Amino acid sequence: MRRFRLASILALAALLAIPAAAGPKRVVSVNLCTDYLALLLAEPGQIASLTFMARDPWLNPEAARAGAIPINRGSAEEVLSFAPDLVLASAGQAGPTLALLRGLGIKVVEIPLAQSLETMPESISQVAAALGRQEAGAELIARIRAMLQAAEVARPAQGASAAILGPGGEFSRDDTLGASILKAAGFHLPDAERSADGRVSIETLILSRPDVLVISPPEAQGSSLSEAMLAHPALFGRGAPRVLRIGPAAFMCDGPAAAQAALELARRVAP
Amino acid sequence: MNAARLNIALGAVVAALFALSLLTGRGFAGFDPAWWARLAAEPDLAQIIFFEIRLPRAVLALLTGAALGMAGAAFQGLLRNPLADPGVIGTSGGAALGAVIAFYSGASAAFSLALPLGGLAGAAGALALLFLIAGRHASVLTLVLAGVAIQAAAGALTALALNLAPSPFAAYEIMFWMLGSVSDRPMTIVLTVAPFIVLGLALMLGLRRGLDALTLGEDTARSLGIDVRRLQMIAALGATLAVGASVSATGVIGFAGLAAPHLVRPFVSQSPGATLLPAALAGAALILAADILVRLIPFGPELKLGVVTALAGAPFFLWLILRTRREGA
Numbered sequence: 001m002r003r004f005r006l007a008s009i010l011a012l013a014a015l016l017a018i019p020a021a022a023g024p025k026r027v028v029s030v031n032l033c034t035d036y037l038a039l040l041l042a043e044p045g046q047i048a049s050l051t052f053m054a055r056d057p058w059l060n061p062e063a064a065r066a067g068a069i070p071i072n073r074g075s076a077e078e079v080l081s082f083a084p085d086l087v088l089a090s091a092g093q094a095g096p097t098l099a100l101l102r103g104l105g106i107k108v109v110e111i112p113l114a115q116s117l118e119t120m121p122e123s124i125s126q127v128a129a130a131l132g133r134q135e136a137g138a139e140l141i142a143r144i145r146a147m148l149q150a151a152e153v154a155r156p157a158q159g160a161s162a163a164i165l166g167p168g169g170e171f172s173r174d175d176t177l178g179a180s181i182l183k184a185a186g187f188h189l190p191d192a193e194r195s196a197d198g199r200v201s202i203e204t205l206i207l208s209r210p211d212v213l214v215i216s217p218p219e220a221q222g223s224s225l226s227e228a229m230l231a232h233p234a235l236f237g238r239g240a241p242r243v244l245r246i247g248p249a250a251f252m253c254d255g256p257a258a259a260q261a262a263l264e265l266a267r268r269v270a271p
Numbered sequence: 272m273n274a275a276r277l278n279i280a281l282g283a284v285v286a287a288l289f290a291l292s293l294l295t296g297r298g299f300a301g302f303d304p305a306w307w308a309r310l311a312a313e314p315d316l317a318q319i320i321f322f323e324i325r326l327p328r329a330v331l332a333l334l335t336g337a338a339l340g341m342a343g344a345a346f347q348g349l350l351r352n353p354l355a356d357p358g359v360i361g362t363s364g365g366a367a368l369g370a371v372i373a374f375y376s377g378a379s380a381a382f383s384l385a386l387p388l389g390g391l392a393g394a395a396g397a398l399a400l401l402f403l404i405a406g407r408h409a410s411v412l413t414l415v416l417a418g419v420a421i422q423a424a425a426g427a428l429t430a431l432a433l434n435l436a437p438s439p440f441a442a443y444e445i446m447f448w449m450l451g452s453v454s455d456r457p458m459t460i461v462l463t464v465a466p467f468i469v470l471g472l473a474l475m476l477g478l479r480r481g482l483d484a485l486t487l488g489e490d491t492a493r494s495l496g497i498d499v500r501r502l503q504m505i506a507a508l509g510a511t512l513a514v515g516a517s518v519s520a521t522g523v524i525g526f527a528g529l530a531a532p533h534l535v536r537p538f539v540s541q542s543p544g545a546t547l548l549p550a551a552l553a554g555a556a557l558i559l560a561a562d563i564l565v566r567l568i569p570f571g572p573e574l575k576l577g578v579v580t581a582l583a584g585a586p587f588f589l590w591l592i593l594r595t596r597r598e599g600a
Contacts, residue, residue, distance in 0.1 A: 059439065167440050201573060202455045203296060203324045206316065223377045224438035225447060233457050234323035239315020 023132020024086035024107075030074045030097070032059055033113045033253035034088035037127045039065050040255060041136045048082040058217050058248040061257040076100045086130060090114075113254055116180035117148060117262065120254045140256070147259040148184055155186030155266035160211035162187035162244075162265075164251060165235075167217075167226035170200045178251040181258055185265035187212065202234050206241070213241040214265065217248035244268055274545050277538050281552035285333065288559035292329040293321065295566050327458040332562045333555045334461075334468045335453065335521050336531075338513035340554020341547050343528030345475045345510045348482040348543025349503060352411050353595060354588075356529035357514045360414065361397045361421030363523040367448050368425045368432065369393020370519035375436035387464045390519025394511045397421050411595075450577030451524035453562055464516040471513030472551060478506050479544035486543060524576050526584025527557050533591065 026048040029035045035054040038047050039062040052071045057063040072078040076097045079087060084106060089098055091112040098108050109130045111123050121141045128137020162185075163170055164178040173179060179189055190208040205213075215230050235243065250261035310317040339357060346355035346362075357363045373379050373389025405417040429448055433441045481502040484492040489499050514528075531554035532546050539545040561579040568574060 053439065056439065201324075203320055206319065206324075207296070209316070223375050223380050224436070224440040225444050226440040227438060228457075229455060232323070232455065233459070234319050237315075237319050237323060239313065239319055 024084075024130070026082060026084045027086045027088060027131060028072065028079050028082050028084040029054075029088040030072065030079065031088065031090040031093060031113070033090060033255075034111060034127065035066070036060050036062055036249075036253045036255050036257075037111075037124060038088060038131070040140060041124075041128050041133050042131050043133065046131065048084055049079070059252065061247075061249050061255070079106075080104070088127065088130065114177045114252065115175070116177060117184055117258065118180065120144065120258070123254045144256055144259040147256065147263050151184050151259070151263040151266040154263065155184075159186045159188050161190040161209070162212040162214055163190060163205060163208065163210040163241075164214045164216065165205065165230060166215070166251060167224065167230060170205060176251075177254070177258060181251060181262045181265070182214070184259075184262035187265070202229065202232050206234060210241050212244055214244050214246055216246045216250050216261075274539050274549070277535065277549050278552065281535070281549055281556065285552050285555045285559065288556055288563065289329050289333060292332060292559050292563055293325050295325075295563050296320075323458060324455070327456055327461045328453050328562065329559065330465070331453045331456055331461050331517075331520060332558045334465060335517040335524065336527060336555035336558030337472060337551040338468045338517040338554070339524065339528035339558070340531035341472055341475050341551035342510035342514045343530075343554070344532040344543060344546045344550035345478075345482070345506050346528075347532050348485065348546070349506050350409075350414055351486065352414055353533070353591065354411065354415050354529070355418075356526070357394075357510070357518075358422065358523060358525045358528060360401055360418035361425060362394045362401075362511065362514050363518050363525070363528075364422040364425030364429070365397025365400075366390040366394035366515040366518035367523045368429045369396070369515070371429050371432045371436075371448055373519070375432065375438065375441050377437075383459070383463050386460070386519045387467045387516040390464075390517075391467065391511060391515035393425070394515035394518070397425060398507055398511055446575060448522040450575035451518075451522035451580075452573075452575050453521050453558075454565075454573060456520060460520050464520045467516035468513050471509045471511070471516065474505055474509030474512065476547055478502055478509070479547055481544070482506065482547070483542040483544035486541075521576070524558065524580055526580045526588065527554050527561075529591075530580075530584050530587050531557060533587075 023043070023046065025046065027038060027042060027046055028049045029038045029047070030051060032051055032053045035050040038050065039054070039060075047069055049070045049072045050066055052073055053059045054066040054069070055063050055071065060066065070082070072082070074097060079097075079101060087098070087101055087106055087108040089108060089110050091110040093110065098110065102108050109126070111126050111130075112119065113123050121144070124141055124144075125134070125137050128134050128140075162182050164182065174189065182189065190210045213235060234240065244265065246261050246264060247257070250257050310320070342362070343356040346357065346360060347353055349355075350360070367390075369389040369392045370386060372393075373385045379386040379389070400421055401414070401417050404420070405413045409417070426449060430445055433445050433448070436442070481492070481497050484495050484497045485499065485502065487495075492499050492502075532550040535549035535553050536546055539549060557580070558576065561576050564579055565574040565576060
């Protein structure tokens with residue numbers, strides 16, 4: 001009897017000793033940018049749910065891999081239905097949902113995202129650490145750094161001014177990822193006052209006289225007023241700035257797509 | 272003041288505001304000589320700004336104001352109700368719903384006339400629904416209540432349609448449709464809706480005398496040889512064309528159609544037919560002025576037109592209700 005008890009105690013101890021520090025098994029992402037990074041960094045089967053935007057190739061460059069993963073719309077109830085052991089969100093994501101989830105004892109990690117190319121490695125390593133995939137994170141950062149170095153080599157010595165126009169407004173305000181990408185590609189921002197939410201009228205945009213207008217995504221996928229603005233005739237007539245079109249979702253999130261955009265822009269401007 | 276002089280005076284005001292609208296950029300740029308010097312130095316830029324941005328904006332503001340003003344006068348004459356206006360009776364809301372469905376489903380990308388036709392269908396549907404609910408001889412109260420119900424339902428359905436639209440940006444554009452704007456609309460849209468608006472205005476204007484006769488009562492009007500049914504149909508059609516097409520391009524702009532006829536009525540006789548053209552001009556002046564104002568405010572994102580018209584129009588509407596109550600009491 002005693003031997004049986006001893007054996008069971010030893011077995012129990014052995015089980016408990018298995019490191020619980022293997023990464024989370026059921027990760028739910030409630031933000032488009034964390035969707036993207038999770039798809040890039042997580043192990044297969046680690047992700048339990050992504051947002052509904054993850055399957056849209058115009059919003060998520062890794063959309064092709066998101067097909068089989070169940071989607072959520074960011075509500076607490078949906079998140080709970082996946083029984084997550086980790087929730088990934090963007091820092092300061094609006095609404096009471098994250099506080100509610102924390103109050104229920106779920107681990108929620110908020111990552112500061114999409115601020116600049118300089119802060120990108122930090123954001124990526126935070127996501128990688130949360131997922132327990134530090135090596136994958138380091139690899140991704142190295143890949144991005146290589147692309148940015150190539151951009152530095154390819155860009156012209158004298159920069160033109162450029163502004164980015166995406167659906168919903170201008171994305172090249174100083175503190176945005178878009179501005180950072182333009183700078184990495186060798187552009188500088190035109191002088192213009194911008195309203196607080198980044199939505200400028202076409203007239204203000206043209207009057208700030210950028211040499212180059214970067215439009216993303218290249219073609220509007222659906223109908224909406226914001227997307228229709230990307231085809232406004234005032235952007236394309238004589239005297240209008242030169243237009244460069246860059247792939248979908250290039251300026252929205254941290255990740256290789258942003259670095260790729262910087263590289264492409266640098267090359268297109270190179271003589 | 273007789274009607275002709277009023278129309279000339281209003282016409283001059285509209286022309287002046289139109290010119291001012293062409294000169295107004297964000298902030299007080301239009302009044303800054305350095306800005307003008309810059310445009311002179313870059314004629315290509317100036318050409319783009321005037322022809323692709325400011326001209327369509329001014330034309331759209333003018334046509335929309337005229338449409339709303341005249342439709343308001345027509346509805347007030349038709350329904351014999353001083354509170355009638357395309358927004359109050361639900362026509363604008365219906366037009367916005369039709370336009371949203373036409374635009375966000377991608378139909379107007381394939382077929383550009385789908386946009387004004389959508390607005391038209393929505394406006395016509397709302398008007399038909401109004402007569403269905405309120406009946407032919409409805410009291411002021413019934414008409415207004417029915418209109419409020421239709422406008423509310425149309426607004427809710429518009430929000431739903433925007434949420435269900437395939438584009439991820441659609442849901443954020445509700446402010447445009449609910450409050451209205453003429454900002455950054457390309458000339459192609461203006462040219463697409465303009466013929467419908469002009470046709471609607473012409474139809475309504477052609478019914479001047481009939482509308483005057485209608486105020487004497489339907490039987491009296493019939494005895495004067497007016498085909499009352501036909502008059503009502505064509506007036507409704509004209510108003511629907513004008514409102515449906517303009518809302519499809521600008522969203523719902525409230526109160527202009529209510530205020531414009533009342534502003535001009537003291538200067539012309541009380542006959543509704545005589546108020547049609549002055550109301551159109553007054554409406555055009557109101558929308559042009561509102562559009563200039565939203566551009567002159569130098570801070571924050573650009574206001575929607577409906578905000579300005581509501582700020583002025585809501586107190587006006589309340590005063591009108593009080594006056595109507597006092598007279599009715």
